Amino acid sequence: MQKKWQISRRRMLKGMGACVALPFLEAMAFGGSGSSYRKPPVRNAFLYMPNGIHPDHWTPATMGREFEFTRQLLPLKDYRNDIQVLGELMNHRSIFKGADGHYAKSASLLTCQSITQTIGDNINSNGVSVDQIIANHVGDQTLFPSLEYGLDRITTGVDINVGFTRLYGSAISWKTPLQPMSKEIDPRLAFDRLFRTFIPGRQPKNDPYKQSILDAVMDDAKSLKNNLGRSDQDKLSEYLESIYSVEKRISNTQNLEKFASRITPDIKKELIRVNQNIDEYVEMYAGVDVTEKTRLMFDIMTLAFWSDASRVSTFMFGNSVSNRNFTFIDGVHGNHHSISHHMNKPETLEEYLRISAWHIEQYAYLIGRLKSIKEGDSTLLDNSMIMFMSDLRDGNRHAPQNLPIVLAGKGGGKLKTGQNIVFPKETNLANLYLTMLHAQDINVPQFADSNRTLSEILV
């Protein structure tokens, strides 16, 4: 216990340096003025919290700009003008015959399509998630089309009880209807994948034959594919596409150079700091308290956005039905999912509330990090859309209406922050995604069951 605090203090002191406004001198950075002006790209993050929230202390009573912070949203109070609280959105297609309380809602959260009920391995989300749609449009301009982060391993097994493979609860990002993205849960591996090259003494060795090796195995996969049946071929396409994607990354020297040139001295300083924090974190026993781990993942996400390694990321605080032990929070004596079935008992509701407030606190941390980074006259946060959401409102009732959603950032100047909006009842969640897509000039005519854009959130 003691040790954790030491780390946090040390880290805070070190972090101070990066938190003060940074001198703006990078020529390759976004923003700038005059002829060197380059409009910063829009970054997107989708943060998922399982098990819902305390329904009575979430939505501010006052609509519009003068809203008050409810107990669960209180950690965001310093960011009033950076956020929008969005009420009464609902993912209609998470409700279907055979749908259960959790899996059907989490797996469809970013796709807005009903998942196929199965306890077999024939999983199908029937949709592509919004983050992957963004990645499909802007991904080729960055090193990584998208990044998928989380805290927990995939939950294995099948929930025979409700008739769903648990895998559904462990993925919100779907590259294709049949293929969930794998998520990184280890800060060390996540960091190294992006930034190892820039840390003294951690550089990977020179590997001149990577391309030929990848070519050879791609060839293997192609000839193998010809001798297989249809569904095996589909399976092998995943392999082929992975090769394409990695080849594209390592052969796109322009992107690589662009990326390297964006690692400014400031970014490098921050890289070294985060790298060291990860080292310290790894040395400790990863106990019940996941605050430090969450923040490290957010530090990495911030760095990825800052250096334009990627423009879209998802983050799962836990898998669906997560029963994380939250006793590390003051006043909480149990586990997340159990507490979410609070039966309206005041003392359990209080614990439930504190757990969501902890999540919002971490969200606020990420917002703070992004806001501390300048991009020309704006901040990284201004050029982002950082969404926090759960797939349920009240976990006790598995209620899919009026989802708890907060959207931070101005999306490059398109979003109208600083307001509490309550949409007409049961407004389609897909409308929000459609609006977010349009706000970054991804002009798809429709997203799942969308039926309008939400002009209310736009400037």
Added chain:
Amino acid sequence: MHLPVLKHTLNLLCSRFYRQKSSKFKASISAMRRAIIAISFFVLLSNAQVVAQELHDYNKVLIPILSKKCYPCHNTNKEKGGVNLENYAEKDRLISDGELWLKVVHQIKTREMPPKSEGPLSMHDYTTLVDGINSILETSLQEKNPGRVTIRRLSHNEYHYTILDLVGVDFDARSYFPSDGSGGGGFDNQGGALFFTPLKLERYYDAADSIVTILRNDESLWKKIVPVAYEQAWYERLINWIKSIFSNDYDEINSPGSAAEEVIIPFASKAYRRFLKENEKEKLVGLFKSVYAKKDSLSNPARFDESIAESIKTVLISPNFLYKVEEEPEKEGAYPLSHFEVANRLSYFLWSSMPDQELFNLAYTGRLHDTAVLEAQVRRMLADPKAKRFAETFSTQWLGINKLIDNQPIADPDKYPEFDMPLRLALYRETVEYFYYVLTNSKNMLELINSNYTFANNKVADYYGLEGVTDNEFKKVPLTDSSRGGVLGMGSVLATTSFPLRTSPVNRGKWVLEQLLGISPPPPPPVVAELTEDPKAHAELGLKKLLLKHRSDPACRSCHEKMDPLGLGLENFDPIGKWRDSYGKAPVDPSGVMQDGTKFQGPKELKLLLLKEKEKIARNFSTKLLSYALGRSTLFTDEPALKKLDACLLENNFNPELFLVELVKSYPFLMKLNDFEKKSTG
């Protein structure tokens, strides 16, 4: 046809019943979906064979009874429990949803349907329906269908062991690769749930890279791949030089290319677990040559070895290595797997790894469809220490205890500080050693449910309070009190079925039903109330009374009557599996009444009651192990194979060896059916 009054009464009664039972049928919806796969097979196959031997005509005899007794609640307008039996106007449709109808027969047979309240079927209707539907289903299954298995990527476990057996490097794949889900039977070797993503490819690449680096730095391991250091002797160089004067296109003697062939081809065919094709040989040697040409700054043997290293890397990320490939010849209907494919199925089943030389030899000589050979191989493989991998991979996933080795907390560390990582690993190991012993020594799988021994090292022994174990080695320890004998008394199972701060009799009860008896209780109603987490309430009331309160709710009762007693019988084990006699103030009352009224006292008597459910236990083993062996969920079409497996257990005192022999000889294990979907071209 129906009297309106009667219909109304039926509806009323049915609806009351269904409030409790409907969910049971929900599970069968997914089963129906799975059975859809089977549809196409049946449509195909029924042409080939004239089905006969049905006891009753479906349309003339069975439908009238169904429409009188079942349709009132299960019709197109009113699908109670999501089941519409009116939909099955023709026999073929019934057959195509065989799995659902198997459940229908089961419900009728056990007299769960029609609901008691409504009055039972007459004896005549009862036998007509049960025998009639059964005979239709059985007749339809005479044509064998082995099902199909989606191509499977090596699970992280299998990757670990395959690398170990192939090159001798112990690579921790589980913590390095992004985790996989699991499907079907709940195992991590099910093809559909084994995805490939760019992130995974990167990790496979980096893994191959570090494995090769380890090999290059370990002379003895490297020698196993490149037995003779490559170098051209002075006279060979001389001859080659002279040859080169006379021709640009000369045959180099002892050329690096031909030496590389001797190394790469045996290595790759071991890694791909089959013979290489001509173009594969050319490709690998070609890659070697191009790397070799570029590495001219090095001198041999380093130049040769470094170039070989790149080829090995290629092999280790090739889909031929990473996937268990079963090629599909253009064949209609079921066909036997190739001998190499059988060797792979066998070794990944019983060793979680690649075949060894003997299996390769048998595949080469085409003897792996010979049942005597298969039997001998199963015995040999079980006797090999590698069978412990099977014991571990299967048992820990089956029992759901593999999360003990993850770095995530299970019991609350403040309340239970002794439940630390070393203890967790020891409890995990206890279960694995125990399972391994049952598999290879005791030869009675019922000992998994009850016995008078366990396996312990000093850590486990201290924890349980057992005498006579002083060191870190696990050994068999007799139990004076048999409460702990079997998986139900193991800390691993007891802790993983508990919440961090308290036990969950409901979880434990559900676990017994699902994992040991293979019964899945229906899901809780949408609005469920969970038990209070207030520790004070537990100390004062005792969990049993709290649960009784819970069960007073009629919506909960029907299922909790089944689950709770099973879990309550284990209440003497606390959330980390330690023995306790009280909760603090209230004493533990481990007595219970099963749904059928049988009373019992504590874990010992509970286990004896469970052992009476031999048929359910047998079916559970058959389903779980067949699913694990095949890498897919079991289907309705596996019914004939499952029946044989059940019989094998029941007739041979649950002997695992005979059972596994029966399994690998089974039709779905040795045969395959082509994908019915059209192949895409190119």
